[in-house]
Amino acid sequence: MQPKALTGRDRDEALRVLQESGAGGPVLDVLVVGGGVTGAGTALDATTRGLSTALVEAGDWGSGTSQWSTKLVHGGLRYLQMLDFGLVHEALTERGLLLRRLAPHLVKPMPFLIPLEHRVWQRAYYGAGVTLYDLLANALPGHRALPVHQHTGRRGLHAEFPDLQEGRAIGAVKYWDATVDDARLVSTLVRTAHTYGASVASRTRAVGLLKEDGRVVGAVLQDLMSGRVLHARAEHVVSCAGVWTEEVTDLADTDGGLRVQASKGIHLVVPRDRIQGTSGLFLQTERSVLFFIPWSRYWILGTTDTPWHLDLGHPVATATDIDYVLDHANEVLTTRLTRDDVIGWYAGLRPLLQPGTKSGTDSARVSREHTVAAPLPGLTVVGGGKLTTYRVMAQDAVDFALGDRAAELPSITDQIPLLGAVGxxxxxxxxxxxxxxxxxxxxxxxxxxxxxxxxxxxxxxxxxxxxxxxxxxxxxxxxxxxxxxxxxxxxxxxxxxxxxxxxxxxxxxxxxxxxxxxxxxxxxxxxxxxxxxxxxxxxxxxxxxxxxxxxxxxxxxxxxxxxxxxxxxxLGEVPDRAPVPPTGRDGDRQTGEDEEVRTR
Structure with a gap:
């Protein structure tokens, strides 16, 4: 399939298709609300089944949760501690597909180290977990996507991560996952769906749902660039709204649907030369996990995991958040990082599914496995999940929406390389x-x-x-x-x-x-x-x-x-204090050469 450009004219054409569907023209088979990784994947799934499909997003593609991830495509090693074998196997399957077939240009192998403090029981504990991780991955069809794990002693650990404090570990378990530019994955999914026939319109908000005889038959949409409001009709409306799941469901005036809790995670970006290491590092803290991820010319450090109850569209990193990550990093490093070392930072929200729980549930203890539901006929809602398993979430959502017809039109996205993969x-x-x-x-x-x-x-x-x-x-x-x-x-x-x-x-x-x-x-x-x-x-x-x-x-x-x-x-008030982190360590700018870690 020849890649199609995605332009402003294509957006105008998508809005025309949406408007005509509500004005006596052809009714869409599927209207997807939400242009993050799950919505983009759902649009690709639906359009490659031969269904007339439109995708709308209130902001830019991936501008909600999807652009603020830890940049990992992973099997969820820590979910083995919850004995969530199904979720881990599912994620490892998707990781392998992305690495081998769907997006080998976007998804890259990355080694990680788990430092060990105790020679016997901890090596046996983590070794058994990572062995199971490998076994679940290697049980998948096709060739092995990544190497199996290895054990290393203190000397091997410090050869790969010299800046880890000497007394912190007696060795490590080395395992493999993968990294991804999350926002780029989303925009590539959108372009791939568009190439296969989907109509896509960013900065187009769903402000209402159309109902007839108790069934959802479309949506009221607002073009946020012009302010114009239009009605779009579809046989199936699929909400992939992430942390906005309940807000979209509320448009249908129903008490049904999924409950999603927003949990904030922040990440810091520091120059690559401030930490000596060639592999990533995985540590557990009292409230979350701490990743050191080699990323281009930098390291990404994160993350936090705290409930967020304010504006879902604008999560922010606080001084407390930044200090939390720096303090935990400095506890294990020989070098000392300060705010002057922080090139950038970002904050995002995880959509944690709350099946029958109260809003005060500790989000760090909630599994992120996804669920698909139908609050009303004609409306399908998918919630929870994570970036790695977007394709499975999309397939399940379209299967659920189609019902019995799904067997006649099975998903084929496991066979559809994203734009840029072929060649x-x-x-x-x-x-x-x-x-x-x-x-x-x-x-x-x-x-x-x-x-x-x-x-x-x-x-x-x-x-x-x-x-x-x-x-x-x-x-x-x-x-x-x-x-x-x-x-x-x-x-x-x-x-x-x-x-x-x-x-x-x-x-x-x-x-x-x-x-x-x-x-x-x-x-x-x-x-x-x-x-x-x-x-x-x-x-x-x-x-x-x-x-x-x-x-x-x-x-x-x-x-x-x-x-x-x-x-x-x-609103126009100019801050009277200097920004943090300060504007430069030693006053210089980066050299600009993108040192992508080459692991292939």
């Missing part, structure tokens, strides 16, 4: 010639392959039109100018923040959330999106306000104060 190996073979041609580094070409796979060919076509696009961005040289142009004309960009936060990772990969690169990026967007000067100025001002708001929030010690500080800045 990635051949594109990899071309990289030495491209490095010679453009003067790109090996790290940069690895960066391109990890983000685009075989779609690098489309970037090269743009460079032929405009050779200046082959240059790195001046103030964010890990990215090429062509990546910004390509995002504008092929990846559904509508706003500057879409580029800064999801088509690139500049929001948390550069100090001050990439503000230094904004003028050049906006200039490219003007050229390829046709913005006027006034529109460009508005976009820049909006993004600058967001940066100042998130920096102001990170000065506060609790969620309520942080959310209030953020809101004040968004």
């Amino acid at each position: 990635e190996a051949a594109m990899r073979r071309r990289m030495p010639a491209l490095r010679d041609r453009f003067g790109w580094s090996e790290q940069l070409t690895d960066h391109l392959l990890h983000r685009y796979g075989s779609l690098v060919e489309q970037l090269l076509d743009l460079i032929v039109e405009d050779p200046s696009l082959a240059r790195p961005l001046e103030h964010a040289p890990a990215y090429l100018r062509v990546e910004i142009a390509y995002a504008c004309i092929s990846e559904g960009v509508l706003r500057l923040e879409d580029i800064m936060m999801r088509r690139t990772r500049l929001y948390y990969e550069e100090r001050r959330k990439g503000l230094g690169a904004v003028p050049e990026i906006a200039e490219i967007a003007v050229q390829w999106l046709g913005w006027g000067e006034e529109h460009e100025a508005e976009e820049i001002a909006d993004y600058e306000r967001r940066v100042l708001a998130d920096e102001a929030a990170a000065l506060e010690v609790d969620d309520a104060s942080a959310a209030a500080a953020r809101d004040r800045v968004l």
